[in-house]
Amino acid sequence: MSDLIATATPAAPAAPPLIEVENLSVVYRSKGRQVLAVDKASLAIARGRTLGLVGESGSGKSTIASVILGLVPATSGSVTFDGAPLVRKTRAQRAALARRIQAVFQDPFGSMNPTRKIGETLGEMLRYNLQVSAAEVAVRLESILAEVGMGTEVLDRFPSQFSGGQLQRLAIARALVVEPELIVCDEAVSSLDLSVQAQVINLLARLTKARGLTNLFISHDLSVVTYLSDEIAVLFAGQVVERGPAAQVAYHPTHPYTQALVLAAPVPDVQAQAERRASRLDRGHADQAGDAHALRQSCPFASRCPFIIDICRSERPHLVALPSGARVACHVNAPMAMGVMTEASEETGDE
Ligand SMILES: Nc1ncnc2c1ncn2[C@@H]1O[C@H](COP(=O)(O)OP(=O)(O)O)[C@@H](O)[C@H]1O
Ligand code: SF4
Numbered sequence: 060m061s062d063l064i065a066t067a068t069p070a071a072p073a074a075p076p077l078i079e080v081e082n083l084s085v086v087y088r089s090k091g092r093q094v095l096a097v098d099k100a101s102l103a104i105a106r107g108r109t110l111g112l113v114g115e116s117g118s119g120k121s122t123i124a125s126v127i128l129g130l131v132p133a134t135s136g137s138v139t140f141d142g143a144p145l146v147r148k149t150r151a152q153r154a155a156l157a158r159r160i161q162a163v164f165q166d167p168f169g170s171m172n173p174t175r176k177i178g179e180t181l182g183e184m185l186r187y188n189l190q191v192s193a194a195e196v197a198v199r200l201e202s203i204l205a206e207v208g209m210g211t212e213v214l215d216r217f218p219s220q221f222s223g224g225q226l227q228r229l230a231i232a233r234a235l236v237v238e239p240e241l242i243v244c245d246e247a248v249s250s251l252d253l254s255v256q257a258q259v260i261n262l263l264a265r266l267t268k269a270r271g272l273t274n275l276f277i278s279h280d281l282s283v284v285t286y287l288s289d290e291i292a293v294l295f296a297g298q299v300v301e302r303g304p305a306a307q308v309a310y311h312p313t314h315p316y317t318q319a320l321v322l323a324a325p326v327p328d329v330q331a332q333a334e335r336r337a338s339r340l341d342r343g344h345a346d347q348a349g350d351a352h353a354l355r356q357s358c359p360f361a362s363r364c365p366f367i368i369d370i371c372r373s374e375r376p377h378l379v380a381l382p383s384g385a386r387v388a389c390h391v392n393a394p395m396a397m398g399v400m401t402e403a404s405e406e407t408g409d410e
């Protein structure tokens with residue numbers, strides 16, 4: 060990953076968020092069982108900024124993305140886009156949001172229709188979302204392909220004729236050709252080889268910046284998220300346990316789970332890596348979502364935390380704003396007395 064360019068911009072004056080998720084909970088009901096996938100999660104992204112959402116598999120990242128994309132309903136809480144509640148009740152509302160909020164997913168092969176040529180897929184996006192003329196479609200496709208480093212010869216080919224990295228460039232082109240304001244990248248580089256991953260990350264970083272895009276960049280890999288993000292939110296068992304400026308969260312993590320994520324990230328030095336491995340917390344990949352009430356009344360990280368104290372088992376910690384700029388939910392590392400303000404005190408209707 061050494062050829063990645065760091066693109067996070069210095070802290071800008073606070074702008075109103077383009078997207079704001081407040082107290083979002085999502086419960087799936089399947090086979091008579093309720094799964095609490097997202098548990099009162101709050102996050103916000105100012106226009107033109109990138110928020111990295113990181114957490115292990117099953118922590119609820121894709122569920123948050125799905126709510127924003129209108130694929131999964133919120134059980135409670137709210138999502139606000141550009142100052143208005145995110146609703147897609149009418150066809151016109153769905154069409155408008157489909158253009159303004161675009162997504163790039165993990166599997167480039169699965170996300171492209173294998174029976175259609177690239178030109179048809181991209182052209183249809185333009186015609187459906189922007190109602191442009193055939194001549195204008197050709198001009199716009201040439202321009203977006205150039206932006207992702209490809210030529211117009213690809214328009215006549217089928218998805219099976221491309222590598223994963225090339226297809227992911229085309230998926231980015233498809234997302235950006237309709238000039239969205241927000242892009243949701245859900246594990247968009249996770250299936251790629253490391254060298255290709257670096258190229259696609261750099262491409263995303265460049266395009267996000269050049270177009271002033273707002274980016275919700277989701278990955279299980281903290282190092283990937285750190286390169287691209289202005290801010291990072293760390294999700295565990297559906298709860299945001301730490302969030303703040305990217306450098307603060309990635310290099311000076313406060314929450315024990317974020318610390319474990321940092322220790323789990325590979326480092327080039329073999330000896331240092333062995334020491335990290337020996338010292339890191341027992342991770343495992345157990346499904347962390349679970350019974351709503353059991354999780355709500357304790358710290359979600361309690362069963363894996365070496366710093367646990369009695370209160371952690373009986374009281375859920377709330378995000379506390381620390382002088383560092385980070386917000387952390389931990390009774391030990393961010394006790395209420397240490398914070399400037401708790402997230403719970405800003406929220407209404409918290410239990
Ligand atoms: N459609 C579904 N029905 C039931 N449970 C689901 C569904 N989708 C996701 N889950 C569960 O919700 C939790 C969060 O999943 P997900 O949002 O996909 O996490 P992540 O993207 O962080 O891996 C997991 O426990 C997962 O098994
Ligand atoms: S609240 Fe307690 S169990 Fe949870 S992370 Fe902090 S110290 Fe560990």
Ligand SMILES: [Mg+2]
Nearest residue numbers: 120121122246
């Ligand atoms: Mg996911």
